[in-house]
Amino acid sequence: MxxxxxxxxxxxxxxxxxxxxxxxxxxxxxxxxxxxxxxxxxxxxxxxxxxxxxxxxxxxxxxxxxxxxxxxxxxxxxxxxxxxxxxxxxxxxxxxxxxxxxxxxxxxxxxxxxxxxxxxxxxxxxxxxxxxxxxxxxxxxxxxxxxxxxxxxxxxxxxxxxxVFKQMYDDGLIYRAERLVNWSPVLKTAISDIEVSYADVEGELVSFRYGSLDDAEPHIVVATTRVETMLGDTAIAVHPEDGRYAHLIGSELDHPFVDRKIPIIADDYVDPEFGSGAVKITPAHDPNDFAIGQRHDLPMPTIMDDEARIADTGTSFDGMDRFEARVKVREALAEQGRIVKEVRPYLHSVGHSERTGEPIEPRLSMQWWVKVESLAKAAGDAVRGGDTVIHPQSMEPRWFGWVDNMYDWCISRQLWWGHRIPIWYGPDGEVACVGPDDEVPAGYVQETDVLDTWFxxxxxxxxxxxxxxxxxxxxxxxxxxxxxxxxxxxxxxxxxxxxxxxxxxxxxxxxxxxxxxxxxxxGLVRDEHGRKMSKSKGNGIDPLDWVERFGADALRFTLARGANPGSDISVGEDHAQSSRNFATKLFNATKFALMNGAVAPGTQRAGQGDPVGDLPDRSALTEADRWILDRLATVRAEADAGFESYEFSKACESLYHFAWDEVCDWYLELAKVQFAENDEQRSRATSLVLGTVLDQLLRLLHPVMPFVTEVLWTALTNEESLVVAAWPQPTDTGTDTRAAQHIDDLQRLITEVRRFRSDQGLKPGQRVAAEVEGLDAAGLTDSRPYLDSLARLEGSDDTFSATATIDVRLSATTVTVKIDTSGTVDVAAERKRLTKDLAAAEKELAQTTGKLGNDQFLSKAPDHVVEKIRERQKVAAEEVERLGATLSALGGS
Known part of the structure; x- marks a missing residue:
């Protein structure tokens, strides 16, 4: 390339x-x-x-x-x-x-x-x-x-x-058994837990009576939201220490519709404080009931077919859809006088198939299973022993909570598309597991089920x-x-x-x-309001739409900038636009640098003879040069640490603020001054420093913004591709803390002068005469050219007469900037504008102070409202002080 x-x-x-x-x-x-x-x-x-x-x-x-x-x-x-x-x-x-x-x-x-x-x-x-x-x-x-x-x-x-199936089958880790599964009546297959979503559904709670309708005779009341499943009831469970039912334990009651006796059993699972303290047990259609059925060796009749129609009960309900049967069974119980309470609405959580939307049916079914005990223990031990490290570490308890309490895994699905289970059945009931290199015995027929996709x-x-x-x-x-x-x-x-x-x-x-x-x-990607993205909410974002509108780099930087281990991220169009602006900022800054001769050390330019040399010795660099190189070294380390710990947000934030706030907003402006000095040695050093900073910055940004960095870096270095360029390495040059302090002071000084200019209504490009006192004491003797260029100041002459004075406290001393704004500002118009703004600020200050002094308001208002009023008061007070000082600096009346 x-x-x-x-x-x-x-x-x-x-x-x-x-x-x-x-x-x-x-x-x-x-x-x-x-x-x-x-x-x-x-x-x-x-x-x-x-x-x-x-x-x-x-x-x-x-x-x-x-x-x-x-x-x-x-x-x-x-x-x-x-x-x-x-x-x-x-x-x-x-x-x-x-x-x-x-x-x-x-x-x-x-x-x-x-x-x-x-x-x-x-x-x-x-x-x-x-x-x-x-x-x-x-x-x-x-x-x-x-x-x-x-x-x-x-x-x-x-x-x-x-x-692997054959190996696990031969080791006894795969077996076939009748167990309870999540059943999809539409798909007519078992489905995994991840394919089930839960939602609150408005149902009805039906309380009905088993046994005699005579209160003096043996009877018991149970309640259910799925009354149709009572056709598959094989027991009623009560707590063993519940005295209300002690005399009934071990007895049997008649089933109202089926020729079956219903035993009363005792089990610690039952909560005697909930409802009547008695629970109907349908082992073939409820996970908890299935476990109780296993403990008590109960019959487990399946009362629904694979489409969730009532089947094989021998009642008039056979052939009905489960929801139709729910109504008909309730009506039949009412006709017998067994409904003991008015049927009432009941909100409860119901599992639905994510693919087809219908409520799933817990159903006893013959399936293939993986025995997970030893496998899950090994998976847990791998994390406990440090072979696999989870980031963030805070997720470890969740991991152990799952693998240490895992149930056997249903791996069969009643589908046609998928890996067909490699089990073959012989004509006389023989079973053979056939590996990929094995011959299928003659006359054998393959299992029709396929494997769970997760297998x-x-x-x-x-x-x-x-x-x-x-x-x-x-x-x-x-x-x-x-x-x-x-x-x-x-x-x-x-x-x-x-x-x-x-x-x-x-x-x-x-x-x-x-x-x-x-x-x-x-974590999950959420919308800008923190809501989970979904089709139903209409708040989903197509990533390719953002690529079309903002570019792939903008999408990538937006996502990486918000990424930290285990944490959700919220994104909106404002974030993407900001990232697009950042890519544009990088482009414009690099283009400007190239136009001013910026070059990366060691690169070869066409028609320019030998490769460009290395950076000059630090002693030959300006304080601005040393400051930006030191900041580059710090940011490189911060980016490295962020990427290594998967804290992409920290890496991206560090690179973003370095690129925008320090390189573009400050060093490029300082470099312009150094280029303008017409000093060949100084210009060459500046071009190498600027080239070094951009070279390293583009390398550091490449993993998250590969396209714009590739275009800029190859133009800067004339190298093959940033994809195969070397990652920036640490430098052992020390840190010039004195230079860092001086640049920090210079930035503060320039910022204050700029703020004054803005308050005075001076045009951005308008230069004003100024005298500056205290630069020597501040260690900024050589910084006057930077100040003049970036704050749009110029030297004074014999006619100079200061109309305003700005005192700026720096780290070592106070620098005074005297400015002559005569002829540059319409004082009367400016005083009128500032007076109006001051009046508005004073009104806001009075209103917020009055509210905060009102005990009745403070006692009733929510904390966040009070805090917002305090913030408004603080801002208003600062505005009053600032505008008053500006008016005073204007002089006149």
Whole structure:
């Protein structure tokens, strides 16, 4: 990516759309992002949390990708062999749902096509939409190794899935059993906890009576929000120490509709203070009831089919949808006189399928499970032992809370799209688990269920590198260096990767006991008001929209600037516009510097002979030069510390304020003065200092703003590309504290003079005569040229007569600036304006002081209102003092 014209001109202004696509493709074509497994450089590797193949990148994805890319780009610049591996997840439920929806529009179902033809249709859809996310990643500037892109159902990953399944099955860690699952009646499959969202729903609480309708005879009252499930009741539970029911424990009551006796059992789970103190037990349709059913060896009849219709109860309710049955069962109980209280509304939390929106049904079902006890312990021990470090550390209790109390994992799904479970059944009931290199026994039929998507994505860190084969990639880049993901899927994905990683560890190399050394958990992206982004709220932001409007650098800097471990981030258009302004500021500052001869030390300019030399000795530099170089060294260290600790916000804030407040607002202005001295040696030193500062600053900003920094840096240095440039290193030159103090004093002095000029209504470019006293005592003897240039002052002559005096207290002394504003200000008009402003400030001060002196107001007003009034009073008092001083300085009447 070298240029034939090292002195090439920058465009007139920064237009991201003009450069970003061309730059990115150039980086890819140059092979900058392609990792070399044979390299002798230290390895740094990240695997991308694979987005769903049927989706698109939302702002949360963009946030995550920016942070991963920043880490990868910085490590590449630091001399690491970097692999950032991309890929996508087959998203079993999402893809199958999407394709079935399209089929429905054609008047077809998956059964009409048959399994094989349906799978072919899904693959065709995948091929059609598969590039969507990749194109979005390119727009964001993701520096991923496209040559290693993977898919959770490609041949290599399918081989890994079959291999680990067989190993775990043979070790007794995978088994088949009838357990309670989250059931989606629309999808007709079990779904994972992460695919269930909870919402408060207005239901009804029905209290009804088991047993005799005669109060003198044995009976008991229970309450439920799902009265239809009483068709599957197999017990009533009471607390063993509840004296009200002691005489009933061990007895049985008739079921009102089913030929079944309902035993009264005692269990500590029951809260005797809640409701009637008696609980109906439906083991096949409630998680808590299932646990009680296991403890007491209760029957567990399933009363609904896979579409949540009442089935196999032998009652008139069979065939009804569960919601219709809820009404009909309640009415039938009322007809029998069993409703003991008026049915009343009841707000309760109900789980819904995230994909289809319907309430999920807890349902007893024959499924495949992973026995997690030993795997979860290993995952917990990996963090306890420090093999994997969680950032922030405050997330560790949440991690241990999950892995130390994990239930066995349901891994089967009643779908067609996905990794089909490699279990085969023989004609006489035989069961065989078939690995990828095994022969299927003749006459055997394969299990119809597929694996939970989290099963294959749980293998992602090592399956993408070629496991179960011993590949160069696996040897070089595993364990991976860091996993970047949201804290919201810590359990669902991260825990599974840790369990699989510790399981396969003995098959890998020594020390390869975990899938990643560091786990960086970021928060959620919220809107500017702190609300979670969602389609229903209409507050979601398309990251590609911001790329179009503000540029990829602006999007990236906005997200990185707000990123800290474990913390949510709020963003709005104002943030993006501010970041766009920052990119423009960098562009304009660098263009100005180049126009004034700024050059990075050691670079070669066309037609200028030998390479530019190094910086002059510090003794030959001005205090302004030494100050900015010292600040550069400090900011470099702050940025390094921020990136190392995943505190992107701290790194970005430090770089932003250094670039804007110190380089652009101050040093560039001071450099103009030094360039104007027509001293060749001084100008050369200034150009090298300015070139050094910009060279290092652009390198430091590159991980989060790769495009604008690339354009500016290559123009400044005439080097190949910032992507492969070296990361700035610490310098051992010491710190000139005297220079720092003098520049701080100079800034204060200039700021006060500028403030006076503004108050006086002087035009920005208008120069005024001035005499300055105290510069020698302040150590600013040589700073008069800076003061004159930046404060628009000029020397005095014999006719000078001060009309105003400004006293500025500096660190060592007070400097007095006497200014002659005669002829530059319409004193009468200015006095009139200032008098009006003073009157308004005095009125505000009187009003706020009156409120704060009113005890009745103070006793009733909220604290935040009182605090706001105090702040207004403070501002008004400062304005009164300032305006009064300005009027006094004007003189006259």
């Amino acid at each position: 070298t240029t034939t014209d090292p002195t090439r001109e920058l465009p007139k202004s920064w237009d991201p759309a003009e450069h970003e696509g061309r730059l990115y493709q150039g980086w890819v074509d140059a092979g900058y992002f392609t990792a070399d497994a044979d390299s002798d450089r230290p390895a740094f590797s990240i695997v991308i949390p694979p987005p769903n193949v049927n989706g698109s990148l939302h702002m949360g994805h963009a946030y995550e990708h920016v942070l991963m890319d920043a880490l990868a780009r910085r490590r590449r610049m630091q001399g690491y062999e970097v692999l950032w591996l991309p890929g996508m997840d087959h998203a079993a439920i999402a893809m199958q749902t999407m394709v079935e929806r399209k089929l429905a529009a054609e008047g077809l179902t998956r059964d009409d096509l048959g399994r094989e033809a349906f799978i072919e249709r899904v693959w065709a859809e995948k091929a059609e939409i598969g590039d969507n996310i990749g194109n979005q990643m390119r727009r964001l500037g993701d520096g991923v190794d496209w040559s290693r892109e993977r898919f959770t159902m490609d041949e290599g990953l399918s081989r890994a899935v079959q291999t 294959s994505s749980g293998l992602w860190p090592f399956s993408t590198l070629g496991w179960p084969d011993k590949t160069p990639d696996l040897e070089k880049f595993y364990p991976t260096s860091v996993l970047v993901t949201g804290y919201d899927i810590l359990f669902f994905w991260v825990a599974r990767m840790m369990m699989f990683g510790t399981f396969v560890a003995p098959q890998l190399g020594e020390g390869d006991t975990i899938p990643f050394h560091n786990l960086f958990l970021h």
